[in-house]
Amino acid sequence: MKAVITTVGKDRVGILAMMANACADNQINILDVSQTILDGIFTMTMVVDTEKLSVPLADFAAYLQQLGEKNGLVIRLMNKEIFDSMHRV
Amino acid sequence: MSDLRTSEILETIEMIDKECLDIRTITMGISLLDCADSDIRRSCEKIEKKILRLAKDLVKTGEEISLTYGIPVVNKRISVTPIALLCAVSGGDPVEYALTLEKCARELGIDFIGGYSALVQKGFSAGDRELIASIPRALAATEHICASVNVGSTKAGINMDAVQMMGKIVRECAEMTAERDSLGAAKLVVLCNAPEDNPFMAGAFHGVGEPDAEIHVGVSGPGVVRAVLAKADKTLPLNEIAELVKRTAFKITRMGQLVGSVASAKLGIPAGIVDLSLAPTPAAGDSVAEILEEMGLDSCGAYGTTACLALLNDAVKKGGVMAAQAVGGLSGSFIPVSEDAGMIRAVKNGTLNLEKLEAMTAVCSVGLDMVIVPGDTPAEILSGVIADEAAIGMVNLKTTAVRIIPAIGKKEGDHVNFGGLLGEGDVMHINRTGNAVLIARGGRIPSPMQALKN
Incomplete structure (x- = not known):
């Protein structure tokens, strides 16, 4: 399955x-990355393959959410189907 | 960014984060016809067993979809066969069914169960009167149960005996829950042309023509439509406004369709319909009234409101119908006053009154919804409101409904707060000109010429 991970927050190293690393640790293959920094706000979207994910997807999504909260970022994982269904006929 | 553009990804995320886009409800329709037993106790046991079996993973599935698709699924609900049909077989006190359903809702963590209902558009059959009479007790004794009564249809006309009865029942519901701001009346809706596959409360029930179980989805997207119109030029002609609404409705509905298919596959229960309705919430910006205001009204209720709503309701359907495999339920635009921040405000500032709302119900997807009136409003006045709404629905081949709350102990201008999705609002003025002779006549208003289509 393909998913989109978005990360938004204040830019830093x-x-x-x-x-x-979070992806690699969970056997997630990154297929595509795009990032912009606008007024110091970092926005990154990643398209990933979750085929070999070592834990249930819902657990990984919850883990990313927590990782974001710990680091002052908003991180979310969304099944790519949702974007395909909204933006492609 | 593969085949998706970053801007498209961010657009979707903005809809969810800032514009309150969510799945309002995944509703599982469950037929209880095979649970009917001449012993009410047996009947209740079978109902409990069937609901717990079919819906055991409903809440978990909704939460899983929320987490992995990133789209909030706000409510998980169940609609069941109109309970009056079971009463017809079992007899006994219908409230036992309400308590059984309440037990199921609590055990499963379901938000609402709809279907404490009777369909009496042409007349009463066994079980109907008993169920209707028991509604106030059932709603006072439960938290998660919604009741509805269909009193008219284009094919059958209007059952004025039922209309007379429902004025009293609405009052009783309010009185029995007076200490909770008359919340009981907010969980009872009186319908004309009730759809049998509606996922939204309080009017949801599982019609007898439906399959044994199915999954319906209702989306909530007024905030998204409002945001699109807010960005549009103020000189844009209305045909182009309609195009914007259509395109937005398409996107919202596609998401609903996806969630419906995923939920259906996960639960192993056939997909039913997507209800295209724009269902507002009291959250800031998630308002149908504010969509109308973005079209160019200073406040909802101004002259032009009905025209804007007609455009909106139609464009939502046109955009949504192509996005969904099967469309059903109410599908259009809701105007529940206490659930819509813009309408709450319009009532407060005096621009929106009951008469204007009645006109709006001729072009919206349902009817007079979540309207709060003084607690001393007589039953026959409430019956008159119900009769007028039913007449609009009957003649215009559309669903209409009345969910009106006579807030016991409150007078015009007082504030009432139901909390949560049911919202809050001021008590509205109601015209009390006498209609007692009309309501006391009873009988039936015959079906109109529109019914003779064959």
Whole structure:
């Protein structure tokens, strides 16, 4: 399954590295990354493959949420289907 | 960004974060026809067993979808076969059914169960009168149960005996829950042309023509439509406004369709319908009234309100119908006064009154909804309100409904707070000109020419 992970928050060193590690630790393959920094606000969207994910998806989503809260970021995982259904006919 | 643009991803996230986009409800419709038994106790046992079996994973599935799709699923609900049909077989005190359903709701963590209902548009059959008479007791004794009575239809006309009865029942519901701001009356709706696959409360029930069980979805998206119109140029012609609404409704509904299919697959229960309705919440910005105001009204209730609502209701359907595999329920735009921050404000500042709301119900998807009136409003005046709404629905081949709360102990201008999604609002002025002779006549208003379509 493909999912989109978005990370939003104040820019600082190491956000991308932290997210990449979180994915690697859970056997998540990053397919695509895009990031922008606007007025000091860091926004990153990642498309990932969760096929080999070592834990249930809901647990990983909850883990990312907590990781965000700990680091002053809003991190969310969303099944990619939701964007496909909204923006593609 | 693969085949998706970052802007599209962020647009969806903004809809959820800032514009209150959510799945208002995943509602499982469950037929209880095979639970009917001549012994009411047996009947209740079978109901409990069936609901607990079919819906055991409903809440868990809703939460899982919330977490992995990133879209809040606010309510998990159940609609059941109109309980009057079970009363017809079992006899006994219908409140036993309400208590059984309440027990199921608590055990499963369900937000509401709808279907404490009777369909009496043409007349009463066994069980109907008993169920209707028991509604005030049932709603006072439970927290999660919603009741509805269908008193009219385009095909059958209006059962004025039922209309007379329902004025009294609405009052009794309010009186029996007086210490809770008459909350009972907020969980009872009187319908004309009731849809049998509606996922929204209080009017949800599982019609007899429906399959054994199915999954319906209702989306809440007024905030998203409002935000799109807020960004639009103030000189944009209305045909282009309609296009914007259509496109937005399409996106919202596609999400509803997806969630419906996923929930259906996870639960192993066939997908029913997506209800396209724009269901407002009292949250700031999530208001249907504010959509109308974005079209160019200083306040909801101004002349032009009905025209704006007609445009909105139609554009929502046109956008949504292509996005969903099966459309049903009420599908349009709700105008529940106490659940909509813009309407609450319009009542407070005196621009929105009951007469204007009645006009709006001719073009919205339901009817007079969550309207709070003085606690001493006589039953026959309430019956008159119900009769007028039913007449609008009957003649215009649409669903209409009345969910009116005579707030016991409160007078015009007082404030009432139900809390949660049911919201709050001021007590409205109601025209008390006598209609007692009309209501006392009873009988039936025959179905109109519109019914003769064959």
